[in-house]
Amino acid sequence: MAFDIEMIKAVYSKFPSRIETARKAVGRPLSLTEKILYSHLSEGAASKAYERGVSYVDFRPDRVAMQDATAQMALLQFMQAGRDQVAVPSTVHCDHLIQAEVGAIADLDKAKDKNREVYDFLSSVSNKYGIGFWKPGAGIIHQVVLENYAFPGGLMIGTDSHTPNAGGLGMIAIGVGGADACDVMAGLPWELKFPKLIGVRLTGKLSGWTSAKDVILKVAGILTVKGGTGAIVEYFGEGARSLSATGKGTICNMGAEIGATTSVFGYDEKSEAYLRGTERSEIADLANEIKEHLMGDPEVYAQPEKYFDQVIDINLSELEPHINGPFTPDLAWPLSKFAAAVRENGWPAKLEVGLIGSCTNSSYEDISRAASLAKQAVDKKLIAKSEYTITPGSELVRFTVDRDGFLDIFEQMGGVVLANACGPCIGQWARHGADKQEKNSIITSFNRNFAKRADGNPNTHAFVASPEIVTALAIAGDLTFNPMTDSLINEDGESVKLEGPSGLELPSLGFEVRDAGYQAPATEGSQIQVIVDPKSERLQLLAPFMPWEGIDLKGLKLLIKAKGKCTTDHISMAGPWLRFRGHLDNISNNMLIGAVNAFTDQTNKVKNQLTGEYGEVPAVQRQYKQHGIGSIVVGDENYGEGSSREHAAMEPRFLGVRAILVKSFARIHETNLKKQGMLALTFANPSDYDLIKEDDSIDIVGLDSFAPGKPLSMNFFHSDGSMDKIIVNHTYNEGQIEWFKAGSALNLSKEQV
Numbered sequence: 001m002a003f004d005i006e007m008i009k010a011v012y013s014k015f016p017s018r019i020e021t022a023r024k025a026v027g028r029p030l031s032l033t034e035k036i037l038y039s040h041l042s043e044g045a046a047s048k049a050y051e052r053g054v055s056y057v058d059f060r061p062d063r064v065a066m067q068d069a070t071a072q073m074a075l076l077q078f079m080q081a082g083r084d085q086v087a088v089p090s091t092v093h094c095d096h097l098i099q100a101e102v103g104a105i106a107d108l109d110k111a112k113d114k115n116r117e118v119y120d121f122l123s124s125v126s127n128k129y130g131i132g133f134w135k136p137g138a139g140i141i142h143q144v145v146l147e148n149y150a151f152p153g154g155l156m157i158g159t160d161s162h163t164p165n166a167g168g169l170g171m172i173a174i175g176v177g178g179a180d181a182c183d184v185m186a187g188l189p190w191e192l193k194f195p196k197l198i199g200v201r202l203t204g205k206l207s208g209w210t211s212a213k214d215v216i217l218k219v220a221g222i223l224t225v226k227g228g229t230g231a232i233v234e235y236f237g238e239g240a241r242s243l244s245a246t247g248k249g250t251i252c253n254m255g256a257e258i259g260a261t262t263s264v265f266g267y268d269e270k271s272e273a274y275l276r277g278t279e280r281s282e283i284a285d286l287a288n289e290i291k292e293h294l295m296g297d298p299e300v301y302a303q304p305e306k307y308f309d310q311v312i313d314i315n316l317s318e319l320e321p322h323i324n325g326p327f328t329p330d331l332a333w334p335l336s337k338f339a340a341a342v343r344e345n346g347w348p349a350k351l352e353v354g355l356i357g358s359c360t361n362s363s364y365e366d367i368s369r370a371a372s373l374a375k376q377a378v379d380k381k382l383i384a385k386s387e388y389t390i391t392p393g394s395e396l397v398r399f400t401v402d403r404d405g406f407l408d409i410f411e412q413m414g415g416v417v418l419a420n421a422c423g424p425c426i427g428q429w430a431r432h433g434a435d436k437q438e439k440n441s442i443i444t445s446f447n448r449n450f451a452k453r454a455d456g457n458p459n460t461h462a463f464v465a466s467p468e469i470v471t472a473l474a475i476a477g478d479l480t481f482n483p484m485t486d487s488l489i490n491e492d493g494e495s496v497k498l499e500g501p502s503g504l505e506l507p508s509l510g511f512e513v514r515d516a517g518y519q520a521p522a523t524e525g526s527q528i529q530v531i532v533d534p535k536s537e538r539l540q541l542l543a544p545f546m547p548w549e550g551i552d553l554k555g556l557k558l559l560i561k562a563k564g565k566c567t568t569d570h571i572s573m574a575g576p577w578l579r580f581r582g583h584l585d586n587i588s589n590n591m592l593i594g595a596v597n598a599f600t601d602q603t604n605k606v607k608n609q610l611t612g613e614y615g616e617v618p619a620v621q622r623q624y625k626q627h628g629i630g631s632i633v634v635g636d637e638n639y640g641e642g643s644s645r646e647h648a649a650m651e652p653r654f655l656g657v658r659a660i661l662v663k664s665f666a667r668i669h670e671t672n673l674k675k676q677g678m679l680a681l682t683f684a685n686p687s688d689y690d691l692i693k694e695d696d697s698i699d700i701v702g703l704d705s706f707a708p709g710k711p712l713s714m715n716f717f718h719s720d721g722s723m724d725k726i727i728v729n730h731t732y733n734e735g736q737i738e739w740f741k742a743g744s745a746l747n748l749s750k751e752q753v
């Protein structure tokens with residue numbers, strides 16, 4: 001599992017000179033974000049300044065991480081790239097496919113059995129191509145990366161939208177689709193639009209019930225789910241230095257919920273302590289030698305308004321605990337206002353389940369603080385009124401918190417310890433009774449709370465808070481309980497109050513683990529066979545997508561005009577569909593089944609223009625494909641927000657959708673569409689969305705002169721004989737237009753290997 005110290009030495013040896021060159025090229029002091037990005041340019045030392053929010057830049061990431069649900073497609077693509085070994089250190093983490101049902105051991109055994117074919121595939125591909133493999137039960141990708149691979153000043157990509165978690169240790173870590181991971185593993189540069197910069201100045205110090213989670217819950221309320229789009233959020237100030245490395249990780253992790261490219265903190269004493277605590281003193285020693293380069297220049301932090309595109313101030317001493325939700329992570333409520341909001345909005349006040357853990361909040365500090373409340377509950381004879389589950393983020397944390405007695409305390413309180421995996425966070429939750437679709441409330445210390453995400457029930461009101469608040473509310477069994485002011489009645493009928501939580505950032509006895517669950521790859525993998533059964537329903541080798549025909553696209557049908565929120569969960573649902581993540585044909589049967597049809601307000605019901613009847617979205621699209629007819633999908637604002645899964649782009653591509661036309665895109669999804677050879681277009685005039693009718697036929701015009709910055713036009717022929725011509729924009733650069741022409745980025749990169 002060893003981190004690659006030679007790689008880190010190589011990165012650090014170039015840091016001072018590259019930063020100096022970048023400072024000269026840009027002509028001003030640099031933020032930490034700029035230092036890391038300019039030190040990782042594909043061109044080497046910077047030859048010019050890049051324009052934030054405008055320039056597309058090629059970078060050389062230091063690492064790649066993949067989780068099992070996305071790794072399947074990433075590695076199926078990598079197998080087509082014609083390489084013997086990955087070009088940069090890479091890892092696979094088996095965390096998404098383990099379903100939570102009864103408890104850690106039984107659930108893990110069942111998952112190993114059920115997913116054997118996928119695990120065997122990932123293990124053998126990893127072994128063959130030099131990829132580190134973290135077995136099921138080893139932990140959740142982001143926690144494992146933070147504990148083992150993240151390093152200050154590094155640049156990594158990961159096939160999961162919460163990859164930014166590693167920003168807690170000073171790394172620029174960005175969530176991407178599998179196609180990007182495939183490129184980087186194949187030794188190709190990785191392209192990103194140079195991000196804008198949002199600075200968050202933290203002053204003061206956390207105390208009592210408030211935790212690092214509340215910082216990001218507050219920021220999400222300020223910036224909303226779109227506010228960070230195209231930007232990196234850099235945290236600084238004396239308040240930042242007071243936060244533990246894992247607390248910083250929590251904040252960076254949930255930066256994904258504001259659409260940020262990533263978030264990052266500078267290197268400080270807390271980073272050093274965490275590196276040493278996780279047996280990486282060698283990295284801490286190296287980082288100490290170039291400390292001043294692992295944070296922004298002092299001038300930047302002294303006058304942030306001059307250097308960042310936007311600055312937000314948060315005083316940690318005044319920050320209240322927050323609870324966000326339901327249904328969206330940016331609906332932020334300070335604890336003191338939450339009970340009234342529950343009553344006014346008619347949300348179910350009875351709390352059914354409290355869930356702590358996940359990649360967001362399962363550090364030693366989180367678990368120890370939540371356990372301090374569980375201990376009070378036990379000592380004060382309070383029985384938890386809600387169900388309560390604990391998902392440790394890694395075997396290292398699980399083993400250590402077990403050794404230190406915390407799991408025992410949770411169990412005494414009535415808690416159930418789940419496997420070290422994503423579980424309920426990604427809909428892998430066999431929640432009893434969820435199929436009845438009753439209106440109910442749950443609260444989690446996870447990051448996302450879109451409808452149906454945890455248990456598939458659209459009427460589950462999911463709220464997000466810190467593990468401490470989740471635990472307190474689970475004890476009370478009541479969403480309107482405010483642990484800072486309210487009392488509870490115990491078994492003896494006495495009124496008791498919970499004191500504020502307490503915990504330790506790092507275990508006083510150090511971390512400990514017996515078997516972390518790591519499998520090192522073979523040093524020479526050429527003889528290793530990777531087997532994919534042609535009859536498998538879970539894995540399917542890929543065939544290349546067809547190149548562009550070289551002419552305008554005519555006679556396309558409208559497949560669906562989606563209304564309102566259309567996240568990657570709506571486009572390619574997770575939960576039960578996770579099992580098909582390595583089989584493009586089979587998973588395509590979930591395409592857009594969660595999107596709301598603007599004409600009927602229903603999901604998974606669209607008009608089939610060939611028959612005039614209504615049918616399920618994938619079935620209607622398969623009929624168009626059968627008849628050789630292309631289609632388009634129309635969407636609203638921030639289309640494709642949420643996860644980095646490229647299935648949401650590959651499925652429409654595979655089934656014959658030619659263009660996605662929306663008011664605006666979420667960044668990762670837009671890139672994924674481009675990589676798969678799709679047209680990702682936006683309305684020049686957003687109100688043109690209203691012109692589109694249910695049985696339109698469509699032409700896309702101007703593709704023969706497709707060029708950066710040059711709009712295309714689309715003709716919408718309505719069934720009444722009228723026609724609307726509209727202008728559509730795109731953000732394709734020269735290289736991305738070549739992807740479109742070749743049929744996909746992979747088709748093009750194969751030619752370049």
Ligand code: F3S
Nearest residue numbers: 162358359422425426
């Ligand atoms: Fe897993 Fe949920 Fe994190 S799905 S990677 S625990 S966001």
